Every structure is written in C-alpha cells, then in structure tokens.
Amino acid sequence: MSSANHKGSIVAGFLAPHPPHLVYAENPPQNRVKSEGGWEPLRWAYEHCRESMERLKPEVILVHSPHWTTIVGHHFAAVPELSGLSVDPIFPHLFQYEYSMKVDTELARLCYEEATSVGLNAKLMTNPKFRVDYGTIVSLHLLNPKWDIPVLPISANNSPYCTSLEVGQDQMVRLGEATRKAIERRGVRAVLAASNTLSHLHFSKEPDPPEDMSQEHVQSSAQYRWDMRVIELLRQGKIDELRAVLPQFMTETFAEVKSGALMWMLSALGFPKTPAKLHGYGTVIGTGNAVMEWNVNEEAV
Numbered sequence: 553m554s555s556a557n558h559k560g561s562i563v564a565g566f567l568a569p570h571p572p573h574l575v576y577a578e579n580p581p582q583n584r585v586k587s588e589g590g591w592e593p594l595r596w597a598y599e600h601c602r603e604s605m606e607r608l609k610p611e612v613i614l615v616h617s618p619h620w621t622t623i624v625g626h627h628f629a630a631v632p633e634l635s636g637l638s639v640d641p642i643f644p645h646l647f648q649y650e651y652s653m654k655v656d657t658e659l660a661r662l663c664y665e666e667a668t669s670v671g672l673n674a675k676l677m678t679n680p681k682f683r684v685d686y687g688t689i690v691s692l693h694l695l696n697p698k699w700d701i702p703v704l705p706i707s708a709n710n711s712p713y714c715t716s717l718e719v720g721q722d723q724m725v726r727l728g729e730a731t732r733k734a735i736e737r738r739g740v741r742a743v744l745a746a747s748n749t750l751s752h753l754h755f756s757k758e759p760d761p762p763e764d765m766s767q768e769h770v771q772s773s774a775q776y777r778w779d780m781r782v783i784e785l786l787r788q789g790k791i792d793e794l795r796a797v798l799p800q801f802m803t804e805t806f807a808e809v810k811s812g813a814l815m816w817m818l819s820a821l822g823f824p825k826t827p828a829k830l831h832g833y834g835t836v837i838g839t840g841n842a843v844m845e846w847n848v849n850e851e852a853v
C-alpha cells in the first residue's frame with residue numbers, strides 16, 4: 553500500500569447497481585443458491601469494469617450502499633476483517649452469500665475525522681460480528697470477484713427519507729468532499745462504487761423461474777425515458793443539468809439514487825464535466841440499472 557506521505561487519489565468511480573440477481577445468475581462459489589444464468593448484458597457490462605479494475609490497480613474500493621441504512625449518522629466500517637453469511641431479505645432464494653473482506657480501517661478513521669470536521673454526524677462501525685448487507689457485497693463482487701483488494705463500506709444515512717431531499721443530498725455532497733480528503737491523506741489509489749439502481753419501480757410478481765428472461769422488461773415507458781435522460785446527461789458530462797433534474801427523477805421513478813450514493817461519488821470526483829462511460833443498461837424485475845465509469849484521473853494510472 554502507498555505510504556501515507558504520498559498524496560492519494562481517486563482513480564475511478566463506478567455506478568455499480570446491486571440487484572442480487574446478477575450474482576445469482578453468475579453462480580460464483582460463494583453463493584449457496586444456483587441458477588441457469590440470465591441478465592447477461594448487465595453482467596457483460598460488469599466485465600468491462602473488471603477489466604478497468606485490472607488496469608487501474610486500486611488499493612482500496614469504497615462502496616456506499618442503500619441497504620446498509622443508518623438512522624443516526626454516516627457510518628464507516630472499521631473492523632479489519634468482516635466475514636459471514638449475507639442473505640437478501642427480499643430475495644433469500646437468490647442470494648445467500650458467504651463473504652470475507654479486508655477493510656481499510658485507517659481510511660475509515662480518516663473518513664470519520666473528515667466527515668465530523670465538516671459538521672456531519674458520523675460513526676465508526678466496530679462490531680466484529682456485523683452482518684454486511686447484500687448491496688455492498690453485490691457491487692463489490694461484481695467489480696472484483698477475487699476480493700483481493702481492501703474495501704471500505706459506508707452506510708446510507710436515511711436523512712433524505714426523514715428530512716428532505718435537499719438536506720439529504722447536501723449531506724452527500726459534504727460526505728463526498730470529506731471522503732476525497734481522507735483518501736488524499738491516506739495516500740492510496742482509490743475506486744469509488746456508488747451502489748445504486750436508477751428507476752426503481754418493479755414487478756409485484758416474480759417470474760418462475762426468476763431467470764426467465766422472456767419475462768424481463770422495463771416497468772414503464774416513463775421510467776425508461778427518465779433513465780435514458782439521466783444516462784445521457786452523465787454521458788455528456790452535463791453534471792449541473794443532472795443535479796437540477798435529480799429531485800424530480802427521484803420522486804417520479806422512486807430512484808434508488810435518493811439514498812445518496814451517486815451524489816456522494818460525483819461530489820468526491822469533483823462533479824466531473826468529463827463524459828462518463830456507459831458499459832451497459834438493463835432491467836432487473838423492471839428496475840433500471842446502468843453500469844457506468846468515470847476515469848477522472850487517467851494520468852495517475
């Protein structure tokens with residue numbers, strides 16, 4: 553790992569959605585339940601991310617997941633190794649994953665320091681028996697199935713749900729800035745994973761079997777059009793326009809980005825006006841999932 557005397561940097565950011573179906577469909581040894589495949593276009597999109605990860609050689613992956621919800625404050629995992637069985641509460645028949653991950657606890661401490669210094673309520677999560685949520689695991693697995701890079705899971709404080717969209721998103725902007733400063737102080741090459749689906753209205757009845765791709769389709773044309781609009785803005789680097797329409801997008805499509813990961817990542821990247829790469833888009837039980845990448849610091853490779 554780089555020395556703390558050397559200034560660290562964010563080498564890439566990924567929009568890395570976490571439907572458990574994608575891990576289920578891949579049949580990795582860690583997942584106790586097996587499938588006949590499915591959702592290939594999205595899984596191929598993640599193959600491009602895996603190639604980027606090989607090239608970028610990050611020393612840590614930070615992931616912000618909406619399924620680690622914390623009521624008071626933004627939490628940073630600060631246990632050197634976390635392992636156990638993670639079961640998706642909604643799709644236990646698809647996701648029963650035996651995980652084992654090394655955590656960059658020093659980076660957690662620096663993130664905590666930086667977050668509290670800008671007035672955010674933050675906490676270090678030090679419970680060694682903590683059960684890691686499926687959102688964190690799915691995004692991390694899909695980006696790096698070898699699990700050979702330390703990680704830093706970050707919780708989703710539910711301020712956008714119990715205060716207002718504006719307060720919630722403002723907190724994510726500050727959390728992103730704090731995260732960037734912590735990475736610089738830590739002296740590591742970091743990748744950020746925003747673990748978010750876009751439009752989030754989904755089917756109320758699951759196909760049988762779940763991987764029957766003849767049943768997979770967009771939930772509504774309006775949702776699809778919203779997803780395309782958001783993706784196009786990101787592809788063109790029109791970040792100011794994106795920020796202006798995000799509240800309406802969140803409200804009209806129940807977009808999972810409301811929980812803050814996308815805003816956190818864009819803020820940490822300095823709201824890049826460079827075009828994002830779209831690796832792929834696809835639906836999972838009707839929700840809209842875009843796999844995207846920002847290389848804002850390519851010269852650091």
Ligand code: 2X7
Nearest residue numbers: 570571572749808836839
């Ligand atoms: O958590 C999720 C999700 N965000 C999208 C689709 C399907 C399942 O779980």
Ligand code: FE2
Nearest residue numbers: 618687749808
């Ligand atoms: Fe989700």
